[in-house]
Amino acid sequence: MSLLKQSIPTKLLDDNGMRLDGRRLDELRPTKLEMGTLKRADGSAYIEQGKNKILVAVYGPRELHPHHLALPDRCLLRCIYRMASFSVEERKSPAPGRREIELSKVIREAIEPALFLEEYPRAGIDVYIQILQADGGTRCASITAASLALADAGIPMRDIVVACAAGKVEDQVVLDIDDVEDKYGTGDMPVAMMPRKNEITLLQLDGIFSPEEFQKALELAQQGCKQLYELQRSVIKEKYKTIREEVGGDEKKEK
Numbered sequence: 001m002s003l004l005k006q007s008i009p010t011k012l013l014d015d016n017g018m019r020l021d022g023r024r025l026d027e028l029r030p031t032k033l034e035m036g037t038l039k040r041a042d043g044s045a046y047i048e049q050g051k052n053k054i055l056v057a058v059y060g061p062r063e064l065h066p067h068h069l070a071l072p073d074r075c076l077l078r079c080i081y082r083m084a085s086f087s088v089e090e091r092k093s094p095a096p097g098r099r100e101i102e103l104s105k106v107i108r109e110a111i112e113p114a115l116f117l118e119e120y121p122r123a124g125i126d127v128y129i130q131i132l133q134a135d136g137g138t139r140c141a142s143i144t145a146a147s148l149a150l151a152d153a154g155i156p157m158r159d160i161v162v163a164c165a166a167g168k169v170e171d172q173v174v175l176d177i178d179d180v181e182d183k184y185g186t187g188d189m190p191v192a193m194m195p196r197k198n199e200i201t202l203l204q205l206d207g208i209f210s211p212e213e214f215q216k217a218l219e220l221a222q223q224g225c226k227q228l229y230e231l232q233r234s235v236i237k238e239k240y241k242t243i244r245e246e247v248g249g250d251e252k253k254e255k
């Protein structure tokens with residue numbers, strides 16, 4: 001058993017105003033996005049954002065079980081956010097806790113506005129989110145990956161939803177806080193949005209922000225979202241470029 005515990009940082013910003021992991025105040029963590037990771041799901045995606053590692057699988061729209069949950073006028077979207085026992089420093093109980101149940105709801109509400117649920121009455125869409133490794137900002141990274149998995153499943157959407165948090169450390173507004181900044185900083189503001197429509201679908205706030213800090217954090221989070229959106233778009237484009245090449249290749253073979 002490891003007896004090494006994370007040391008409590010005395011400062012979150014160095015003398016040059018850089019963060020503990022070497023980032024500028026307005027810099028995202030290095031992010032890797034992938035779609036179509038799982039072969040058996042209708043759609044899937046994987047995200048690494050800093051030390052976060054998250055896998056998402058989407059099923060549906062499909063017949064809903066149990067039937068009594070079916071809605072007569074629209075599809076039921078279910079999001080299931082779960083942290084693996086090994087995803088955090090101390091073993092997490094595998095039983096879903098209150099936080100996981102709450103985050104499942106928060107994520108569902110952030111994604112729902114992008115979907116045409118009224119098109120599939122009585123059906124269900126399930127979004128399984130598995131946190132393999134957590135390091136702060138998992139709800140936002142989950143939303144970013146879940147949208148990509150929904151796109152991979154070919155589910156029509158009004159826009160892709162993307163999410164990113166801003167926060168406050170040592171009275172400075174910073175982008176994309178990690179676990180240490182979340183724990184020892186003074187504010188956390190997760191934001192999800194549909195960038196093309198410029199609509200915010202999630203805004204939470206933990207900590208105390210002055211009106212100016214609030215405005216700055218909101219703008220910074222939206223800038224972060226737009227950068228991640230470009231990454232989502234490039235991953236989607238790449239996938240469809242590959243499919244087109246494959247389909248084109250088949251046509252050639254038929255001739």
Ligand code: ADP
Nearest residue numbers: 088089090092134135136137138139140179182
């Ligand atoms: P988010 O991951 O969206 O920021 P929280 O603010 O609730 O959500 O959690 C912040 C971070 O705290 C998580 O990303 C994770 O690194 C850590 N954390 C959450 N739950 C646990 C837990 N049960 N044990 C240890 N660390 C946890």
